Amino acid sequence: MLAPLALFAALHAAPAADAPPSDPALPDPSPAPPPRIDLPDPTPVPRATFQKARRRIPYYGVPRPLRLLGLRLGLGLGARLAGPPSDRAHFALDLLPTARLSLHRGELQAAMFPVLGYSLGAGKVTREHFLVAGLGLGGQFEDGALAVIPALLVGAAERTRVLGLRTALVLDAFRKGLYAEVAHQVLWLDAGLRHELRLVVGIDLRKAFVK
Amino acid sequence: MRRILLLALALGCRPTLARLERDHRYDEALCGVREGAFPSGPVLAAIRRALDPAIHLTVVPPGRAPELTAHALVRFVRSANLVHSLEGCTIDLRLRRGDRRSVFTFAGLPDLAAALGERLPEPRVDAGLADPPTEDQLRRAAPRAAALSDAVIHLWSRCAPDNLGGSCSDPLLVDAPAVEPDDLTLELDLTYRSRCEPDGLTERFDLPLPPGPTLEARVHALFGDRMRRLADLPLRPRAAAG
Numbered sequence: 001m002l003a004p005l006a007l008f009a010a011l012h013a014a015p016a017a018d019a020p021p022s023d024p025a026l027p028d029p030s031p032a033p034p035p036r037i038d039l040p041d042p043t044p045v046p047r048a049t050f051q052k053a054r055r056r057i058p059y060y061g062v063p064r065p066l067r068l069l070g071l072r073l074g075l076g077l078g079a080r081l082a083g084p085p086s087d088r089a090h091f092a093l094d095l096l097p098t099a100r101l102s103l104h105r106g107e108l109q110a111a112m113f114p115v116l117g118y119s120l121g122a123g124k125v126t127r128e129h130f131l132v133a134g135l136g137l138g139g140q141f142e143d144g145a146l147a148v149i150p151a152l153l154v155g156a157a158e159r160t161r162v163l164g165l166r167t168a169l170v171l172d173a174f175r176k177g178l179y180a181e182v183a184h185q186v187l188w189l190d191a192g193l194r195h196e197l198r199l200v201v202g203i204d205l206r207k208a209f210v211k
Numbered sequence: 212m213r214r215i216l217l218l219a220l221a222l223g224c225r226p227t228l229a230r231l232e233r234d235h236r237y238d239e240a241l242c243g244v245r246e247g248a249f250p251s252g253p254v255l256a257a258i259r260r261a262l263d264p265a266i267h268l269t270v271v272p273p274g275r276a277p278e279l280t281a282h283a284l285v286r287f288v289r290s291a292n293l294v295h296s297l298e299g300c301t302i303d304l305r306l307r308r309g310d311r312r313s314v315f316t317f318a319g320l321p322d323l324a325a326a327l328g329e330r331l332p333e334p335r336v337d338a339g340l341a342d343p344p345t346e347d348q349l350r351r352a353a354p355r356a357a358a359l360s361d362a363v364i365h366l367w368s369r370c371a372p373d374n375l376g377g378s379c380s381d382p383l384l385v386d387a388p389a390v391e392p393d394d395l396t397l398e399l400d401l402t403y404r405s406r407c408e409p410d411g412l413t414e415r416f417d418l419p420l421p422p423g424p425t426l427e428a429r430v431h432a433l434f435g436d437r438m439r440r441l442a443d444l445p446l447r448p449r450a451a452a453g
Binding site: 037041 | 224225226233234235236238239240241242243245246248261263265267269271275276284286288290291292293294295296362363365366376377378406407434436437438440
């Protein structure tokens with residue numbers, strides 16, 4: 001019973017045969033602690049903390065106002081909602097030079113969206129040719145914009161002169177050169193008011209062809 | 212309504228440097244420098260006024276570190292106000308004797324060993340990987356440097372994050388010939404960092420040391436036993452190339 005314990009004690013008491021001998025040429029790495037070099041602390045200067053004033057909108061160091069020009073070509077559908085008889089749905093085309101003019105700096109910028117261009121509506125009966133002139137308001141950031149653009153329509157519908165008003169909600173992914181528009185338009189026809197809904201998707205030709 | 216109107220006006224208004232300084236918006240002022248809206252000089256001066264940096268140098272008497280014959284041990288203490296709109300501030304020191312510049316290096320084991328002529332073992336490269344020597348190996352190879360390092364390491368104190376606010380100190384090592392020339396100048400480079408200037412903008416100053424027999428005496432004549440605000444020191448602006 002005691003034999004294993006005796007063997008264990010004998011093994012640990014014996015000097016290790018393969019332990020490396022200490023090298024007398026190397027100095028002892030743990031000499032007596034060296035004398036500390038103490039120096040008197042200088043008289044300090046009182047210190048203060050300065051917080052940045054709150055509720056200030058940064059001006060420098062944030063994106064500058066975006067000012068971009070574009071040429072939108074959009075295709076889609078127009079649908080009569082109410083008013084004098086016409087096609088229930090018709091083809092819609094827009095060719096609209098546009099601009100996006102930010103009013104201030106920031107990640108999200110309020111901007112004006114002027115529009116001036118040509119708009120077509122064509123169906124079995126419908127023949128709409130309009131000059132579109134509008135100025136919208138919205139917000140834009142580095143990659144896109146969302147705007148509501150009211151525009152005056154001047155032109156002809158079914159070969160009679162007509163005035164109209166279009167209110168469009170435009171989602172513009174101008175970094176990708178794409179946009180989508182949902183618009184309501186009202187036309188003052190001789191036969192009465194015609195309300196139409198237009199759904200248009202398109203590309204920005206300037207983005208597509210100008211790098 | 213009034214608040215909305217003020218907000219709308221503020222969106223388009225370009226703040227002056229005085230306004231930015233009053234609001235402690237130094238980060239924005241540095242952005243303004245980057246955009247070319249402000250010259251750098253007034254902005255850096257405004258930041259320096261806010262930080263109000265103070266420094267103190269003490270040269271360890273040569274008798275207390277007799278092993279060092281061509282170098283001097285220096286304790287460098289600095290402090291500054293805490294300015295939340297800045298991301299960092301550093302003060303770099305050099306000593307200029309005539310046209311020759313000496314850098315201050317941290318008085319750690321590697322630089323002390325080099326100053327004392329002790330050679331540290333190189334990292335061992337094993338299968339393309341560098342295996343640095345252990346601290347024990349370094350101390351065995353440079354026992355005098357290790358002892359001196361132990362004697363001065365307590366002079367180091369950790370700085371506040373980004374060196375803003377509070378006080379901290381470093382033990383430094385610099386060349387020190389037995390006879391110092393009359394033309395002995397401390398060069399200070401102050402670098403301020405912000406989100407627009409992550410590498411920082413630097414302003415450079417010369418601080419001539421008064422005449423005296425030794426570096427220790429000349430530094431003591433300038434700094435005495437108290438921290439000295441940079442605003443109170445006879446700093447001379449130095450051009451970047453100088």
